[in-house]
Amino acid sequence: MSSCSGQEELRVQKVTLKDFFTKGLGAVCELTSLYFQESTMTRCSHQQSPYQLLFGEPHIFEDLLGLKIRISPDAFFQINTAGAELLYQTIGELSGVNSSTTLLDICCVIGLSLAQRASQVLGIELVEQAVQDARWTAAFNGVTNCEFHAGRAEKILPQLLKSQKDEKLTVAVVNPARAGLHYQVVQAIRNCRAIHTLVFVSCKPHGESTRNFIDYSSIVIVFEYDMKMASILSG
Template identity: 55%
Template sequence: MRRLASRLPGLALLSRSGTPPWGSPRAWLSSACPEKAAVAPAAEEWGPDPGSWPERLADLVTPLWRLDYEQQLRVKTDALRGLLQWLEGRLRLLGSPDGEAGVLCSRLQPFRPSPVLHGYRNKCNFAVRQGPDGRPRTVGYVLGSGGEQQPVCVRPGHLKHIPDAHQRVARCYQDFLEQTPLDPYLDSDASGHWHELTVRSTSQGHTMAIVTFQLQGLSPEELQEPQEELREFFTRGPGAICELASLYFQERSGDQQQPCYQLLAGNPYLFEDLPGFKFRISPGAFFQINSAAVEVLYRVVGELIGVDPNTLLLDLSQGTGATSLSLAPHTSQVLSTGLVGQAVEDAKWTTAFNGITNWEFHADHVENVVPQLLKSQEAGQSPVVMVDPSRTGLNFQVVRAIRNCTAIRTLLYVSCYPEGKAKRNFLELCCPPDPGKDLLGEPFVLRQAVPVDMFPHTPHYELVVLFTR
């Protein structure tokens, strides 16, 4: 810690907060949680008003599913140009030369398409609620029902971006719920036990299922029966067709601070292979949702950031640290401060397995861990900062610290939701000095913006932006 602090004076950053962009489906879904659309199931599966429920769900979670892929990319490109034009207009009002009409749009590169369009999600969260046909133990996605008072849970068999393996696990979990004596959990009165289902998978075809269970005061001894029932169903019963690599039981209670994962069967981790790297993924760790497009994203990051053997890369991102780990062999050193929970141990395993020796993780608050970057310059290193915040963007304190640290000349910002707070971050990074907000450092210049389509059939994408000064 002392060695790190001596290298990085004067930069006070706060760690980012928030959750990955694709959160729980317990609440009403929004387009922030893109779900998949493919072949519509038989109409009788949907109960009253057949055909409308699948389309309603597809329109909500995969709004672009009716368009061909080229049209989808045009829609996203138009939205991104609108964002850059907004930024130009705000900078123009502030007297920045980069506010001139068309300047930032000229720095926008074409979309890098996703190599896979259907079944690309490697993580899906399924809710348990009453279905349109009245079945109380339906597994799928919650959808508002218009005039009805209660939302309903629509099965996901028609959604284009959910892989077959995930749909199979969801169907089997519904079969399990129909035979178990314990009731599913209900948000309305906080009763019942069986809760959400999370399914994770890898490009190698390995699948992990995580079943969330509301304790409701059950003792460890009383938990043994439902745990064994779930294990028996998915290992030797009808659910064995899923061929799970891992089966987890996640306990949840009202006063619980951290999720408690219990491995019921199989391997404790999943492993994702990318060219030259193997990454370990724990049940609660974040990993990019589209494994096939991850390689594209990492390639773009490497091209823009331009690291070399003299580069000191400061990674303020969360997840499993995979992006900066993929760059570590090309840098002098990688310092990571943004990892939390199981992701820390995953990253440490990944570094050891892949022979990475120049990666360090520091768990202290960023403002304490990274006091300055100036001495890294004195030692002949070129400091580069990479941020990959959640949908909530960077805290203003983080932006202010980056702006006011003169050692930072290159910043790479990876955003999963540039239309949100990220665009405000862009403005704060690029605006002229503002003593009233304590933005005293030289403004950054947006040099290149490269969109990567990680989420086909939805309006969402990853935007990689290179800022220099």
């Protein structure tokens, strides 16, 4: 297949998709945004192959614990909003975040929901779009005590923790991918005397997460949280 014919086939597919969701049977879905991504892999990032907006708004928005959250196509967000609210509230209770605490938010979007309780929130996220969303969300909701960094946690965290004074209490919340935390992140957290509480959130609390628990060589309280059950309870 030539390059020209391949591009023409893609163009036809895009038009077909758009028509299906705007004029055809798919219109019942009432989509607000439809993106298309060209890829030979099961999953790739926006940087690897940019998302193409076929129609609708470039972002979707969600209300979460009194905040209006902006979400880009490459950003992670819990689709079970009611369950996410219960999860974040539970994290707030377990962490003991208060007005004298610095909240270190690693690989997750939890920090914004707890910003009103904390003195400062320092967020680290790999996906650039998610960081842009976090900054927009903070500005839109008038949250001024948050600072977000885009990049790999193992590269950013050690330098970020050096700026934290040992006498200032720090709570770390981590929510890594299934591969778990990089060993440099584990080491940086262990070496930071300012961190007095660590909340580890995992959708797969076995495998690599277990290795992380062992690496921390401390007492770990496992709190299993079922998002499906949370939806039932909140409903």
